[in-house]
Amino acid sequence: MVNRMRFLLMGLMCLLAACAQPPTHPTPVANAPSESPAPEGERMSMPQLVASRAAEADGTLIKAGLVPILRYEPGIVTDAGTVVNTEPAGGSLVELGATVVVYIAGSPGKTLAEYVDGHRETFTGLGVDGNGVLVVGVVQSADLAKEMAALTEVAGGKSFRVQTCSRSWVELTRLQVELSKRRFLPGADKMAFATAIDPLACALRMTADLSDAEVAELTGRYSGALVIQKGHQARR
Numbered sequence: 001m002v003n004r005m006r007f008l009l010m011g012l013m014c015l016l017a018a019c020a021q022p023p024t025h026p027t028p029v030a031n032a033p034s035e036s037p038a039p040e041g042e043r044m045s046m047p048q049l050v051a052s053r054a055a056e057a058d059g060t061l062i063k064a065g066l067v068p069i070l071r072y073e074p075g076i077v078t079d080a081g082t083v084v085n086t087e088p089a090g091g092s093l094v095e096l097g098a099t100v101v102v103y104i105a106g107s108p109g110k111t112l113a114e115y116v117d118g119h120r121e122t123f124t125g126l127g128v129d130g131n132g133v134l135v136v137g138v139v140q141s142a143d144l145a146k147e148m149a150a151l152t153e154v155a156g157g158k159s160f161r162v163q164t165c166s167r168s169w170v171e172l173t174r175l176q177v178e179l180s181k182r183r184f185l186p187g188a189d190k191m192a193f194a195t196a197i198d199p200l201a202c203a204l205r206m207t208a209d210l211s212d213a214e215v216a217e218l219t220g221r222y223s224g225a226l227v228i229q230k231g232h233q234a235r236r
Contacts, residue, residue, distance in 0.1 A: 042181075046100070048090035049083045054104045057083045065096045065180060067173045070118050072108045080106030097177035099170065112136070115154045120169040122147065125199035134160035137199030139168045165202030167225055172197045172204045175225055179206070184221075185214055203227045 044064065049057040054070065061068040076084055085103040088094055108118035116123045116136060124137030134155075138147055148162065176195050182188040193208035207229045210218070215228045 042096045043093055044096065046086070046088050046090050046092040046094045049086055049102065050090065051079075052083050054081050054083060054102070057086075057102055061100055061102070062173075065177050066094065067097060067099045067170055067177065069099060069101050069120055069170060070108070071101055071103050072118060073103055073105055074107045076105040078105060096181070097174050099174075110154055110156075112151060112155045112158065112160065115150065123169060123199075124165040124167065124172065124202055125169050125197050127199040129161075129200060134158060135200055136160055136162050137165045137202055138162055140164040140166055163200070163202065165199070167202065169197060172225065175204050175222065179204075184218060185210075198227065201227045205229060207231045 046066075047057075047060050047064065049060065052060075058068050058070065073084060082105050083102055084105050087101040087103075088098075094100070108114050112134065113126055116126045122139060122142045124139065127135045127137070129135050136151060138144065144162070144164070151160065151162070176197070178184075179193075179195055182191070185191070191208060193206055195204055195206050197203075198205040203225055205227045206218075208231070210228060210230060215230070219226055219228060
């Protein structure tokens with residue numbers, strides 16, 4: 001009887017001790033995914049461009065680090081050459097390097113340069129070779145016969161030749177924006193360099209004072225999309 005009473009007393013003491021313990025909480029998972037905001041300076045408010053002239057809107061977007069694609073609307077004849085809409089809309093939050101479709105009233109111009117500029121997903125650009133001949137870079141996936149007919153019509157008798165490229169103006173401009181973030185090499189934030197789309201090389205041309213090892217690293221990383229020319233440039 002005494003032993004039974006002792007056992008019951010011990011059980012009651014254990015129960016009271018357990019109730020006195022503070023409540024436990026789940027241990028946080030160290031690698032739990034979390035949403036992080038984009039680094040400061042890589043997101044911006046989409047400019048309000050409706051009613052502005054096409055060239056002005058184009059320049060504004062490129063300067064802002066966005067990639068404009070021009071879409072002409074021949075059915076809209078009022079205020080031809082002005083922007084009637086954009087996607088994304090003005091005021092939207094967009095990422096640096098995002099593609100923006102710009103809808104423009106009327107038809108594109110009737111020159112070779114204007115036609116190429118109005119079809120940036122099809123062409124790499126327009127350049128001039130060492131003999132002074134116009135060179136049109138066209139992506140290899142395009143309907144070459146169709147584009148040749150259109151180019152011949154707008155060339156107005158001027159001589160030109162077509163060169164097939166693996167990347168369009170849009171793709172190379174995205175790369176240009178990426179390089180402008182200055183993360184491609186250690187110390188790039190202080191580096192002086194310039195970039196420009198080169199339709200003859202079917203690539204983005206960078207002019208910078210780089211070592212042979214840095215040139216090899218960058219050209220290998222971007223596999224044909226980047227051509228590097230050694231030289232000094234003012235910081236841009």
